[in-house]
Amino acid sequence: MAWLMIGLVWLLAIAVAVGAAGFVRLWRRGAPARVDWVGGLLALPRRYLVDVHHVVERRPGAGRMHVLAAGGLLGSLVLVMLAMLPPLGSSRIYWGLVLACALAGMAGSALVRARRVPVRPSFLSGGLFNWLAPVLAAMTGAIAVLAACQVVLAYTPARQGVMAFATMLLAVGGFGLLGLFLYGPMRHAFAGSTWLVAHSRPGRFGGGRDTALQPLDLTQPVLGAVTPGDFAWNMLSSFDACIQCGRCEQACPAFAAGQRLNPKALIQGMVSAMRDDGGASYTGSPAPNAPPVAGNGGMDHPVVGTDAMIHPDTLWACTTCRACVEECPMMIEHVDTVIALRRGQTLMHGDVRPGAAQVLRRMRDSAEPGGRPLSERADMLAMDIPVLKEGEETDILLWLGEGAYDRRYARTLQALVRLMRQAGLRFAILGEAESDCGDLARRLGDEATFQMLAADVITTLGRRKFSTIVTADPHCYNMLRNEYPALGGIWRVRHHTALLDDLVTQGRLVLAARDLPPVAWHDPCYLARYNGETQAPRRLLQAACTRTVEMERHGMQAMCCGGGGGNPVSDVDAQVRIPDLRMGQARDAGARIVAVGCPGCTAMLEGVTGDRPEVRDIAELVLDAVVRA
Amino acid sequence: MRTIILLSAGYDTVSGRPAPVAGEIGAIGMALALGGEVLGVHVGPAGPTMREYAGYGLERIVALGAGQAGVVEALAAYIRSGAAFDGAPVDLVLTGRRGSGGEDSGLFPYALAHALDWPIMRDIVAIQATQGVVEVEQALPRGVRRRAHVKGPCVLGVHEMAPFTPAFSFAAMRRGEVLTYGETADSPPADMAGADMQIRPYRARPRLIQAQASGTGGQVMIDPTPQAAAQAIRDHLVMLGVLQTGR
Known part of the structure; x- marks a missing residue:
């Protein structure tokens, strides 16, 4: 009977491997991605045990639940498979270890159940997720019985009956686990590992930071993403890696305000679009107030649209604040997903909101989102600040940004200028030569306009000498510091808070x-x-x-x-x-x-x-x- | 319907950078809404602005070389020749309605209509075409709309506020074809670019009598109730035809 159970576990492992190969085939229909396989595979244990668990353990209960459930299940399954090796199969110590793992898994399944029973919180999903605890309990329970029989019940008459029960439990549980792997939450175990190895921003691991949007090659036939197949394959694996824990949903400001975006539903929309399952598999909270969509999908079918899987309103509700990305234990890149889809809508179809279309046109034609004359940027400051002309040199270049046109924000800039003067700094502004840095265009997916504006800025700054750029606008700061280097604009850039902090220190x-x-x-x-x-x-x-x-x-x-x-x-x-x-x-x-x-x-x-x-x-x-x- | 849209090398009035002209963008949208064949025509060298017009959904743009002939004559000859639509006649020429500071269509539409001996109307905000008759709506001051029928081919100046701004996409801009036609399309024609213009100091001109919209002079209400004030505004808008009754 014990051999039958060990065989069942092997059978399950083979079925899971076949299922995983199916996922790989699906992902490979995405665009190619440059992946450092050796580095990624070597880093996987650290990425999982350190980086992922660092995020998971922001909620202590969740961390404990995952260690027990995942560790218990995986540990006991792998150990049971090893029972094929002769010295182990007959070792009581070995079976004691299996029993410990299985008991941990059972405790974990109780914690999994406690998350959804008696009341499922709105940020968690139902459906197949409700089967997670019973299936985990059946699997680990059956293995616990098996191991217990090997350790203590080896020669008792009741053994046969108990083992028969355990075998049936294992068969049923194994069937359930396979189902949850192919169609439900357990998919994240394989997809998540793949994503951690082949992550699109490996710089984020080990406490690093990588937030700059990637430049887009404007000569590609499809710009951004229109269909799931336009995403890089590793991004497709990241969608399958989502375990629907709902932390993104809780952190999302748009969701909180009832805007038509739920980052969790967005990622699951991608999952549904990849498989063309009509969106029926998703049982979490939807995007608030989003009008229904037809739910058509497929690898070559558009993702965004009322006749597709994700409503266009969802796309434009994102503030790109990265709160969801920060909270995601699977390190999924929601903002990159939104930007890729926005790029598809904006660059391929010109399908942006009327307000955004107007702003983008002004950025294209006037190099200023508000359509205001560049020569009037510093007018509200009403201060006599030196203007850095072509070929001239200064210490600090003060980048004013779009806020300068606003009378309220000009007061802030006045305060900053006064402080810089009191500290005796030598600085100048660009005056009429300061054109928009293109942040808004880039976030709206208009990479073409962004690259045009960026080229202007890089030319302008290349003709002047300065040691540091200081700006009071974090958006300009992020652009000039993080996103311009990829286009050839490399300078020392500081936010005014860092400069003032230095001056005070x-x-x-x-x-x-x-x-x-x-x-x-x-x-x-x-x-x-x-x-x-x-x-x-x-x-x-x-x-x-x-x-x-x-x-x-x-x-x-x-x-x-x-x-x-x-x-x-x-x-x-x-x-x-x-x-x-x-x-x-x-x-x-x-x-x-x-x-x-x-x-x-x-x-x-x-x-x-x-x-x-x-x-x-x-x-x-x-x-x-x-x-x- | 075979429509030609006149495109000019405009300038953005704020930045002075080369940019499409609002009315001409509206003309593209109007032509696309009408359906049929659409061709953009620019007389002179094809600068980057032509590509940007293509981004608004214009698939074909011809940069016409004027050669020795004048701009107006060259374009009139091109339209008459049937070269625009493989020998088929042109039904409609859409233009902007006024110059905006660049090398754009100020008097040009009038000169062209004169050369072609076609009727011309400007400030068009809505259009319908049925069996060779074009039914248009003209925007007059104070929100007044005037309907008109034009028979046969005509030149129409599109109002920049016409609700026809088409979506702009980089893909369309990339896809659009800019073809050259005629000789020396890479240099401005002889009668352009200030050849026979001179700069004079500004001279105060007598005020023109404003185009008067039909309607009464209104009424003065002192401290009315909000309901009465709203009703008065509503009645006025209904009278002007801006607001449909029954809504």
Whole structure:
């Protein structure tokens, strides 16, 4: 009887291998990708045990559940397969080890069940996921009985009956497990391992950061992704790697505001599109308020559209804040997925929202998203700042960005300029020569316009000499620092919070902390998640204000203001406004002042009506705290 | 329907960079909405702006060389020759409605209509074509719309506010064909580029009498209730024909 059970496990392993080969065949219908196989395979244990578990264990319960369930099941199955080896099959110590693994798996399956019983939280999926705990329990239970029989019941008369029961349990459980592997949650075990080996951004592992969008070769026949087959094959494996844990959904500002995006449903939409299953397999929360779609799919069928799998509204609701990517334990690249699909819509079909179409046209024709004259950029500052002409040289080039046209944000820039003057820095602006850096076009998927604008900027800056670019706009900062190098624009770029922090630390600016009502720092997505800069602004704030508080979501987990990714120009439907939610969080933290460091956040948060905390740029707070010489 | 759209090497009024002209983009959208064969024609060398017009869904653009003839004459001859649509006659010429600072269509549509001896109308915001008759809607000041019928081939200046802006895509821009026709298409024709123009100081001109829209002079309401004010605005819009009754 024991041999029958060991044989069943081998049979299951073979069936799983055949199923996995089926997944590989499906993924290979995607576009080729450059993958470092040797490096990836060698790094797999570390990527799984360190990087993935670092994210998983942000929720201690989830980490324990996964270690017990996955470790118990996989460990006991592999060990049982090894029972074929003669010295092991007869060793009580070996069977004791199997028993320990199986018992751990049983404990894990109880924890899996506890996640969904009695009430399934809205962020978890149902359907086949409800079978996960029973199947795990059956498998590990059967193996536990087998192992127990080998250890203690070896010579008792009841052994035959118990083993027969265990064999049946194993057969049923094995059948269930195979089903869950082919059509359900267990797929993520193989797809996830593949994705961790062949990840499109290997730089993210080992505590690294890689957030820059990849440049697109505009001579390719298909630009971006229109069908699932247009995605690189490793991205296709990443969709199958999704275990639908719903953390992205909980972190997504668009989902929270009732905009028509749920990152989890988006990834599952890709899974459905790959298999043309009509989207019926998805049992989690849908994108809020998204109108129904026909649910047609297939590797060569468009993904986005009312007659396809993902509603177009979903695509334009994304603020590209990367909160979902930050929270995903499988390290899935939701934002890359959105950008690839946006590129397909924008570049191949010109199918963008009317508001976005207008902005893109202005960027193409006027080199400025608002269609405002470049010569008027510095007008609101009303300060006599030197303009760096062609061939001239300075220490710091102050990049003003789009915010400069706004009267409110110009006050921030004025504060920054005053501080830079007080510190005795030599700096200049580009004046009329500053054209748009193309962030908005790139986030909206218009890579062609972005590359055109970037070429202009690189030419302009190439004709001037400076040691550092400083900007108060995290979007420009991220573009110039992270995304221009791939196009040949390599400079030293700093955000104004880093510059001011340095000046204070070096004693070139002396601050006396002011006794203000509680101040909370709102981390801009493009400073924190895109560039990992969360400490400098906090040091600065603590030097400038006596009382600082933290919002619950801060640092790498901060919530977006709703202003990124072209969301504000894309006529997005919502139930509530994202900045209203964020302001509510600031209020809940007891903040009376919200300190910001981004023109987008300033505009979005200042747009919140009613009684709310005051919005001040960190440069304004620092200027108020400077002790004049 | 065989439509020719006149394309000019326009400039963006804000940045001064080469850019398509709004009315001509609207003309492309209007032609695509009408259906049938569409051809963009530019007299002069094919600059990068022509590619951008292609991005709005124009599949074929001809850069016409004027040679020794003038621009107007060269284009009129091209239209009459039937070369645009393999010998079939041209039904419609769509243009922008005014110059916007670049080398774009200010007086050109009028000169062309004169040379072809075709009727011309401008400020078109809507169009329908049935059996050789073109039914158009013209935008007058203050939101007034005027309908008109034009028989036979004609030149129409499209209003830049016409709701026909087509989607722009890089793929269409890449796909569009820009062909050259006639001689020396790579240099501006003789009567272009300021050959017979001169720069003079600005001279104050007498004010032209504004085109008067039909309608009464309105009414003055002092401190009305919101309902009464809204009703007055609604009645006025209905009277102008901007708002459909029964909605």
